[in-house]
Amino acid sequence: MPDAGKEISPKPAGSASLRSVAAFVLGVRPEDIPAATRRRVSLLLLDTLAICAASAPIEAGRIGRETTARLFGAGGPGDAARMLFDGRTVSMAGSVYAAATQTDNLDGHDGFNPAKGHVGVAVVPALAALAEGLPRLSGPDALAALVVGYEIASRAGVALHGTVADYHTSGAWNALGVAAMAVRLRGGDDECLRQALGIAEYHGPRSQMMREIATPTMLHDGSGWGGLAGMTAAILAEAGFTGAPAVTVEADEVAGYWADLGRVWLTDQQYIKPYPTCRWGHGAVDAARLLRERYGVDPAEIAEVRINTFAAGAALFAGMPGTTSEAQYSLPFAVAAMLANGRLGLHEITGAGLTDARVAALVAKTVVRVEPRHEARFPAGRWSDVELVLADGRVLASGDVDARGGPDTQFSDDEIIAKYRAFAVPALGEARAESLLAAGLGLTEPGSRFTDLARHLYASV
Template sequence: MATQFIHELRFADLPQDVRHAARIALLDTLGVAAAATRTESSRIARDHAAALFGAGTAAASLLFDGRRVSPAGAAFAAASTIDAVDGHDGWRPSKGHAGCHVIPAALAMCEAEAIEAGEELLLQTVIGYEIGCRVAAVQHATVPEYHASGSWGAVGTAAVGARALGLNAAQTREALGIGEYHGPRSQMLRVTTTPTMVKDSSGWGAMVGVASAYLARDGFTGAPAVTVEAPEAAEWFSSLGSRWIMTEQYIKPYPTCRWSHAPIRAALELAAEHGLTHRDIARVEVRSFREVLTLATARPRTTDEAQYSVPFPVAAALVRGKVGPDEIDGDILRDPEVLRLSKGMRLVEDPDCSAAYPARRVAQVAFELTDGRRVESPMTEPLGDPERALTEAQIREKFRSYAAPVAGARRTGALEQALMAVESESVPGLLALLTPPPAMAAAAE
């Protein structure tokens, strides 16, 4: 079933809402990629790819950079870059993110294999999401440890690679098995507790998946992929082509771990309801599900620590009224008022919230005010889920605000237009907008 879906899916098979969701995913993810090129993590990943993943008979470009490397190296660097600013989409049952590895892999494979049709880029994106998210659901149901997105993303990107290379059914089966076996089974709760640049292992998942497809083409074996072929997987994979997980993704309004989004929303709405500023608040309490308590870094030293925190972005939201890329890096990490609220914040597990996770990510926020009063929010869920979707206008504005500081207003506008009509564009045309380094884009403005 999976192999047939990978190779036989055609653009005409995609319902209109699936096409639209894929366009939105490309736009949102590549906006995050642009913003993330300003991070030290992205610089290191791109330099690493240029040094150690040299271009051979197949080559692809580093996004917002232009240097040529192997397709596995390009996928690694772009996925690591997107992971560097935690603003990309996700799917609740996966407890993670498909786009940050699928989209870099699809772009790298299309460029390396001279695939020019934008329709095919969109199809590979849908294939990667549909396969990868199903693998995630099976993995979470059958494996006790909570692994980062790259662990199952390696299988989704192997599916993208198999499609791009035109592998036969036997080779595709091997590619999925290689990707599953070598996918990084990284301990997600380790990095939420002690945040570093390793994040969701998306770079490694993308690299493994792309390499797996090329290995399978050359005769390397690795089947079966248990998360695709085990009896427990049948229920998920039987719905390929009828249930479109592509349309079930959430879009993040803030560039932080999704677990912090309900507290941020609750805090902003509670302050607005009572006409409060941060100066009126003596202390903040957050009640939520158990995993939120691992995001306890109150005085982050790096952007990674700020993104994998609940106290810091909630405090930043109360002080600045918003949370964007500038609220998770730079001078704000030393802002005394943000740090006052962050260091004094109390995180409490709520049993009902824990029971609802991961289907729902619920939080309640309370303020102890300087005048002695206590005010509380209702139980709150994050914006951006399908039930509380951001509007297309909001998503486009997010893209512009993330991409324009790096790519320039003119190039950002051209990218927005091209990505929202990707099936009518050429991949080389898109890459011409995605690959020049920021200095060249700024000079062209």
Template sequence: MQPSFQEFSASLSYKDVPPDALRVLRRSFLDTMGVAAVGSTQDMSQIAKKGATALFGAGGAGSARILMDGTKVSPTGAAMAGAFTVDSIDAHDGTSPCKGHAGSAVFPALLAVADAEASCGRPLDGKQFATLLAVAYEVSYRAGLAQHATCADYHTSGAWTAVGVATATAKLLGCNTTEIAHAAGIGEYHGPRSQMMRCIDHPTMVRDGVGWGAPSGVTAAYLAQQGFTGAPALTCEGEDAAEFWSDLGSRWRLVEDTHYKPYPCCRWAHPAMDAAAELMTLHEIHHMQVESVEIRTFHNATRLAGQTPDTPDEFAYAIAFPVAALIVRRQVGVSELAPETLKDPDILRISKATQLIDDEHFTRISVGKRWAQVTLVLKDGTRLTSEPRTPRGDTDLPLSDQDILEKFHLFSDPVLGSARSKRIADMCSEFDTLSTDQFGALLDLVLTDPN
């Protein structure tokens, strides 16, 4: 008999999580911590930490340390500040079918609750934490699919990760199936139904909504534990959502759908970036040879534009400038996230000469995939056109474990130092095997000030 989402969540144990799912969770743990490290240096992260400290003092639920900072607040406050920290750098894991991201909410939220539990004398080991992650990812992905299928507007990831975070947190708190159902319902009802395209059109620090989705889910679970009601969560139990839950437990969406980003900007820009990089390398071109760039892509991607971004938020939701940065510098890493990069004359020259073309065919086929084609126009009149392509990091063009490790060190080493980064990387690669004391040591590494 097919289990309900609350039965699945309540009963899931570590032995039920397949090896492929555990591998994804290890990769995502490492990837997310690298993003969190560089994210902790951003203004958006600093503002969120100040807000959490001012508004969410620790109480009876225990104290939780803010990700990559160490300040003690409530688990809700730590979830909020941590999610904003990860979301401040658009380089975390994602799911193309949901057009969004789970790890940026799930990891900060569950790390916060795990730390609060430890402060109350109830520490977790790696197996317990892996099981909670599996629940949070699986429920989030399926709730996201259901929401996109049943709601007219395109909501941010915070809207559906609130459901997954609420469910996993309720499991951690020892809630029964009825209470888990109420937690999911509360998280869904009070979670941010924020419109993603608003931030695409007007980039600001609100980003992907996870900064409020993560604490909404945490708060929902604690409320449900105390008897607050809110079921049903329509993305989990509504009639229109049933098809997305029919294979729960036998099919793992987190294995099939999780992708990773090689670049710290919106996924919609990535196929064009990969295509441009390939042309530059294949034809051994120097950026001074490039006169202009033409990018054919799907409709929503053309709304990213971003020839002259003034802020990191505008950089994150752009195509023209990141493509130009890749053409000029052959990478988009930590140094390209620096404010002075936005004024680089060589990058601006190419970015301003980049045209985004709304392609009807690419719009039709960009369902669960993201398509683009790039033409480099050289100063001598030569036109070099790539094949149409989707981005690296999708499950059909996966990043290797080595790729993710190199990305982690690219982001983490300048902030945390190579020695601390290596310890985090080693422990993340086997976090689900760690004892209580060892997992506590991992928490200490990622929940304390980089300085």
């Protein structure tokens, strides 16, 4: 493992890692990818699209789409793509920006524990945008391109966080996954890929994640700008624009992160979120859920809520949120909403959910503490425990709980589909949501086309 903060530099002529990345990005075939991984990525695709659809009415998504329409128009048909769940035509880069920004602002999309961030939020919109110009793109080829995005972005994220001192948003590294997909699907060569990765890394938004954690806003995880940078990088590289070599790919110090590319499938290790809030709070939310179910706790009888967690989780927004952005990054609020309502979904983090007096009373009674044993297991796990002190003096303890939906506690296909329906049906209506579901699952079939799914993606919500 490289020392964090150590300055690194790539070899001028590339590296063995770069050559293996190029061989994988440009050469991997659908049949080279395990069938289970292809099935998994079809579910990740659907999970992301459900969150994208559900987030369309949220203010941040609306502003993102309107700004895209104003600023990121296409120069010609070959550069154009429609915005997801909107339908207006903009540039390919703009369509990725709009959908990633929209999805990023409903924090229910997939993620990757070791990178402390998210891949699908950028690479799913990239696939849709690129497929607009590829009407004959087969379902298996579309899923293979999506796997490329997940594999490249996941490793770039771990390489970045393993070699720099600061903690950057996902846009800093999911830009490389988008660039790799674009070069693959647009027929680029090794040199085009090298330049695209270099441009994407250089211009990817190395924004400091903990600033957003401290003061939650619509900036979220930087993935809109990551998607914009990645798609733009690929188009620039096609035109002959050159970029500094991507140190997260080419430096000697990061070679270990790429050594198992094509053998170990990080796509399978992405987590699925049960709640549309920051993953760092999910262990504590699940602990609260277990206590509520086990003891039938009346929220009015709770005198104190004690949350023991890791340092990053303890840094989440502490007070009663005034906005949806703050609600998604608030640990005490998420736990209180679960204790008060027995659920934590879109309704709890929007509208009247932000002014629920029962939730506010519990937030005011909450104490958060950093627990060393939970800190030692981060970021591989998101462990927490919750204690409820009742008015009669009893203390109910959950024990240690890790966030569900990750590699160690994966949801079944049926559970992922149930989550998809929970978000997609209210946004799209049952008929459209079910048609989209069938088309997404059908992409694994040899005779399928991405257009089978795309026809359900562009009518406005």
